[in-house]
Amino acid sequence: MIRIAIDCMGGDHGLPVTIPAALNFRDHHPDVHLLLVGLQDQIEAQLASARSALGRDRLEIVAATEVVAMDDPVEVALRRKKDSSMRVAATLVKDGRADACISAGNTGAWMAISRYVLKTLDGIDRPAISTALPNQKGGVTYMLDLGANVDCTAQHLLQFAIMGTAMVAAIEQRQKPTVGLLNIGEEVIKGNDIVKQAAELLRASPLNFTGNVEGNDIYTGVVDVVVCDGFVGNVVLKASEGLAKMLGSFIKEEFKRSPLTLLMGAVAKPVLGRFRNRVDHRRYNGAALLGLRGVVIKSHGSADAYAFECALKRARGAVANDMLSLTTQVVAQINQSLQTPAESTLTRVDAGANAQSSHGDRQ
Amino acid sequence: MIRIAIDCMGGDHGLPVTIPAALNFRDHHPDVHLLLVGLQDQIEAQLASARSALGRDRLEIVAATEVVAMDDPVEVALRRKKDSSMRVAATLVKDGRADACISAGNTGAWMAISRYVLKTLDGIDRPAISTALPNQKGGVTYMLDLGANVDCTAQHLLQFAIMGTAMVAAIEQRQKPTVGLLNIGEEVIKGNDIVKQAAELLRASPLNFTGNVEGNDIYTGVVDVVVCDGFVGNVVLKASEGLAKMLGSFIKEEFKRSPLTLLMGAVAKPVLGRFRNRVDHRRYNGAALLGLRGVVIKSHGSADAYAFECALKRARGAVANDMLSLTTQVVAQINQSLQTPAESTLTRVDAGANAQSSHGDRQ
Structure with a gap:
């Protein structure tokens, strides 16, 4: 039960x-x-x-x-x-x-x-809010933080990346989830100081960090985990909901323009209904407080x-x-590899999410 | 010419x-x-x-x-x-x-x-990027900054509000455009320190500041001008483009599911085309560097x-x-009223965008 x-x-x-x-x-x-x-x-x-x-x-x-x-x-x-x-x-x-x-x-x-x-879990200062958003590839992109932390340091962003990686490894059983850092350009020189520092920490970490991603990449599905501070994440999430709602009402308006378009709408209704259901943001309600x-x-x-x-x-x-114990395991693993020399960490992370036994061996 | x-x-x-x-x-x-x-x-x-x-x-x-x-x-x-x-x-x-x-x-x-x-214009430290986004009311919402300034002070956000107000007053000939501050909640206690300070500056200013707005409000059209720092604005703008694109491709997918839905799509094509055109983000290309x-x-x-x-x-x-000279006038007016006692500023701003003569009278 x-x-x-x-x-x-x-x-x-x-x-x-x-x-x-x-x-x-x-x-x-x-x-x-x-x-x-x-x-x-x-x-x-x-x-x-x-x-x-x-x-x-x-x-x-x-x-x-x-x-x-x-x-x-x-x-x-x-x-x-x-x-x-x-x-x-x-x-x-x-x-x-x-x-x-x-x-x-x-x-x-x-x-x-x-x-x-x-x-919080060992090595995690602050919990983060995370949710899965649908992406163009038909899968989902996990995004965090979505509003728990409005003033973040680079270290916090690294911790969000760790938690996001752990969650995707646990829930989606993916070995090395890719992580992108939300920024205003893909180039390394872009962004504010905190984001630049966070990128350095992420590059030095054993996480599968692919670099900066931009706002549109949340929906293209180029990475499994998108990391950002809670202010940005919250605003983006709510803006997305607002936009989806507006586009939905625009479709309705277009079909209501004339008797002819109303008829076209009646014909297309089953498809439009399936579309509306697919993008209904209520279906994505329920974010996890990770960490x-x-x-x-x-x-x-x-x-x-x-x-x-x-x-x-x-x-x-x-x-x-069993999200909690799986996530806890992976967070502990990553945090431990962050404290060991680079070569061994890489091997360890290759072993991936459920390498609990090899993790034990190394101690 | x-x-x-x-x-x-x-x-x-x-x-x-x-x-x-x-x-x-x-x-x-x-x-x-x-x-x-x-x-x-x-x-x-x-x-x-x-x-x-x-x-x-x-x-x-x-x-x-x-x-x-x-x-x-x-x-x-x-x-x-x-x-x-x-x-x-x-x-x-x-x-x-x-x-x-x-x-x-x-x-x-x-x-x-x-x-x-x-x-830059007198009283403006940094230019800001602004664009008009369509809103649910059938009008547009001006948003700034969209990426020119990644680290903003409260004073900068106030300046963005001034520039946005001036632009809407000039282009849309609206007397007292409403200004909202992008935040993670409507309550005064929400947000990071810079946003809270900016809200105080805005409340004390002669601008028509209505308070905090959330991400979804960009598209509901509750205010004429949405103010945010360039990092947040850029990410939101690009996320919106990404989402609109994804939703467009979802509609296509749904109509391509079977011969029957393809037929429905063919019937609804004129309406879908008009919808696609209406939300095509290319139509909104071209942001102004204000200030x-x-x-x-x-x-x-x-x-x-x-x-x-x-x-x-x-x-x-x-x-x-004549956006430039109109905007320049209104910016000068607002900046001048910021430096005068509260009572007179309010009267002056009520006179609105094209009160150039009364502005002269008062000197």
Whole structure:
């Protein structure tokens, strides 16, 4: 049974989104057990108004008496609301009562709380938010950080590259995932000082660093992992969502111009529907907070029930794929090779993601 | 006659793109006179191989003996290549022989050279690259900076806001254009230190600052001007181009799935074509380098002849609309009100873009 702790209070909409999503998700996944965290009365009320044949099966309410507001400063969320639904959800993971936790609430607070409660992996200073974006090759590109860290050093960017590599190695079972550094040009001379320093660190590392990539490369799929600071990543992600939405509405507009184009639209409807579904950004909802000693998922604050359910699926998938222990292993491996002479590190990384035994041999 | 100096050597493709674009542009615009700047022999050869009924009409070759390479460091372009086609093109504007200049070459070099040759307006430290992006409301959103400045202070962001406001006031004849600051959340507490400081400067300024905007707001059209540093702006712009391209190819793929969907595609073709044309990023090619004492246009390096011609149209439009003197006026006005007590500045800015006379009265 996969146990997921849900902060039911978070997000722009809170319970009217999280509870219906949780119920639907539970109904369709017989292997999950959900811990609904939040204000008990309100959760009860929402559950009472919802319909599901399965009743309270594989559902459990875990009471929390406080709620982190979307505009609470991190310090308030962390220091003054010690019984918040976020804090309780993360603690359930720490105590082993849940395998993963999820919130659609205030990103900064969710990051700070999960980091405080669960701690980061050895060699990782700050967790990073990562998600998989569809690319032109029909695969996905992992991008991080997407908003957890707004002021990054070169060392942080290197750590993001390590975490991204570890995640792709773990989830996609790829031996040496390629890493690109997001920049304003492919040439080495481009970019600000931090990005230039990060490129040097990456070149000296055992990671499969292919160099700078530009904004369009996120979608061409030239690399497996795109690394950037959280400010840039967040803006790019949201701009992409905004653009996709706008293009969708442009298509609709064009088909609505005249009776004739409406007819053409009716003919093409099945194809357009498949296209719309394929690019629906709600399907990509649910980003992982990497670098923590536990599976922590962040849903978009504005998620509707469908999007929140997609994020729940992602939490389930991370647990089912054993993402945490695989990622932890690979991070430890890379960090260790960073501390050994260059020749041996290269051999070691060639051995790749699941070379845990050879890693042991060398100690 | 509108005289445009073209750096024919710049861009990923150089002459095979710039010359055919220039000829076609000239053929369709009887009010333009083009100065083709670059290696004389090569321009002659390219002209000889091109076909146009108008021959050398309204065309003039201006020889330059050097070419700035796409990967030349700024110092090399500026100090060691004093007879580059970029430098000669900018000097034609400075000497009053051309009304505008354009290059598809190395962005950093083009910015440094045009700044060195033409100088910035009073109160503006650095030029910024700005372009108009289509938005969901059917209008356009001006965004800057798009890559001229990778390390910005809060003061620079304020200057970008001033330049953007001036440009929209001038080109769109809008009295008090709204300005948004690109950030990772709408809340005041969000973002890095520079963005927070910039927000304070903007709030204290006479500009019509509406607060933080997020990535998706670039396309929703909630503000007229979106301000960001050049690193973020460049990455967002290129990511948007990459995404639009990918979505276009996804539509094609969906219609190619089976004979039936191919048929549906054939029926819907006129509408899809109009949609494709509407979102073709080549149509938006040609960004203005604002804040200089001359009209300077930057084309995308990878532009094809169609895209480069769009950028030429933008240069012509800027001159025809008297963008330079209008922008210069508004920048001077705003800068002056920044130096006067708050009450009077507000009245003055209410008077808006073309309040040149009242501006005079107050002195």
